[in-house]
Amino acid sequence: MPIPGAVKQLVRIAQEVETEQDLEFAMAEVTRELGFRYYALSHHVDFAATPDRATRLHNYPESWQDYYDRHRLGVSDPVHRASHVTSVGFCWSRIPEMIALTPADRAMLSLGRDQGIGNGFTVPAHVPGESRGSCSFASDAGGATPAHIFPIAQLAGNFAFEAARRLWLRRGQRAVVGTTPLTDRQRDCALWVARGKGDWEIARILGVSEETVAQHVRQACGRYGVNKRTLLLVQTLFDGTLTLTDIFRR
Amino acid sequence: MPIPGAVKQLVRIAQEVETEQDLEFAMAEVTRELGFRYYALSHHVDFAATPDRATRLHNYPESWQDYYDRHRLGVSDPVHRASHVTSVGFCWSRIPEMIALTPADRAMLSLGRDQGIGNGFTVPAHVPGESRGSCSFASDAGGATPAHIFPIAQLAGNFAFEAARRLWLRRGQRAVVGTTPLTDRQRDCALWVARGKGDWEIARILGVSEETVAQHVRQACGRYGVNKRTLLLVQTLFDGTLTLTDIFRR
């Protein structure tokens, strides 16, 4: 396992890289050293719509990026979706165990193979309140996947993403998310809203009147500047006021 | 750098560990091998309030855990808060550059030192929709911090947290994700529902009639056995059919 050289390179990426060109060069080098052919380091957003609000570096074929953007795969790519259900890197062959694949997903994956992209390894990168991202390494279609190197790829992906994120933060606007913007009671109501309860039912559970619940829900919506309980739900999940774990536990 | 042995151990943790005792033993071993004294692997929740809904493993002194729980530090611990602003592990000495420390934070850190906990390294672990978590390694107060080993600690933290998370998921029978994906059209509608659109508006966007949208939403709800669009939203987020990134893109 050619670890020491790779690790040295990774540390350099993490700490010293100052420009995107620098990072691209380092990524190409690390990718080669790990026995992969491609790398892709990006936020999971629609780049055609938001070209400069996110980070993307890769050495995939041009044609693949075009296809990717045209179909807005930044947000629906099954590799990205799978990276949202784990905290550690995963081999692409495990994706079907991780998420439910739609026919469109299968079509996309097979088209990727047609374009020369084989099996790969993706490291998720999530910072609460920021767009999710990941760093992937892939081999040529038909080429061998260097599975023994996955732990080092994990490390490489971690440091590489953080390096890209550092450049991104320096370059522009950071979306700093505040602390909990809801009162305790508003959060209680939001939690039961998330559990699918109606105002009447929540009133029963909390031991207050239906109007009070409606009022809390209204004001919670007001805090986020939204006008629907579905959006209240999305906002509370987004900023961590609620988590899916909160919602499912009893 | 004693990498190969540590890496081998890490891979074992990641893949083979079947019980918490197993994981505790492996963590103790890795901690020692990396030159640290303590480890702590936990979700960032208030354990006094939710004793068995989250994961926590550590070999800190008992007295420290008592203090921790009494003050509900699981959610306000500055180490945890710092781990929410990065995607990669960090040395505790860098915390003041990462977050604003309150007097209470400083008091807590100094008390930690009194209890024998020195400098440390913390690896964040975030899975969208789940409680945030982290894996920390710390040396004895006054002892040297094995800084050269940070990259390997990063890797150890990643794999260790995921191993703990795997056990946690298994314990709660949460890993089994529904095998009933939505049709493409149902997913389209669910996405716009998640964006807070009404049926009429979605009909406009998709170029179909309002009744058709209502029908797709109804049937999507049927797939998950729920009867409200808020619950449809929760379910699609839970099984990865939709992600918060999907919802916010555009």
Next chain:
DNA sequence: GCTGATATCCCCCTTTTCCGGGATGGCGGC
């Protein structure tokens, strides 16, 4: 040629949510 899944459209009726107004009492800061 049939069946099942998908996607589209229509009507009617009930329940729930949303939105604009209110009101009261408590508590903490200035």
Next chain:
DNA sequence: GCCGCCATCCCGGAAAAGGGGGATATCAGC
């Protein structure tokens, strides 16, 4: 003492969602 924030309660009308019943057309697979 006043002001702002929080929690509680109330009303009425407009809008949306939920739930039941239908229908037609396409397309894939057997």
